[in-house]
Amino acid sequence: EPEVTQTPSHQVTQMGQEVILRCVPISNHLYFYWYRQILGQKVEFLVSFYNNEISEKSEIFDDQFSVERPDGSNFTLKIRSTKLEDSAMYFCASSERRGATNYGYTFGSGTRLTVV
């Protein structure tokens, strides 16, 4: 079964540093997403990305966040000037086109970000 791959699995960074979380979506998927889960809480939508641009973002996704698809396979989430409250598990996901009858929506295994 195709997988969404996320690297690294765990990243520790100092407050104020920039981090880039990387994801390789499933190759024939067209929509890409980032979600966040603060420890012990629910999984929250951050942003969706389609056709090389952000299609929707939540109120969490403020100016310190950005996403990019730098090449044909990677999808990255950049957090500028990390804060302690950015510590969370970040999940990447990808999905097929809208209206697909056998709609595939797949999550990666997550990157645990710890800001110290």
Place this chain on the structure above:
Amino acid sequence: AQKVTQAQTEISVVEKEDVTLDCVYETRDTTYYLFWYKQPPSGELVFLIRRNSFDEQNEISGRYSWNFQKSTSSFNFTITASQVVDSAVYFCALSEPNTGGFKTIFGAGTRLFVKA
């Protein structure tokens, strides 16, 4: 607006008991997808099932079964003869089309403890 409610925060059962995890959703779309994910202590999201809104057939997979009822907007999950390895947080999720693809909204999760 879309919403997923998992009213049970924690459930504790003894091994071999059956347990049902409740999920109630709200959506205005006629096309949507419902999911259940398992999150073990290691943190990844393990896909269990996907259901589209046009398929109300109940499904059984081994000890797992799902009851989808559009009339009550519920998508409940039953584990038969529970085992200690079933201990995890279980998330119900709703995905509906928007301009950006399919944003997924998660419920708050139900933490299941299965005691030996």
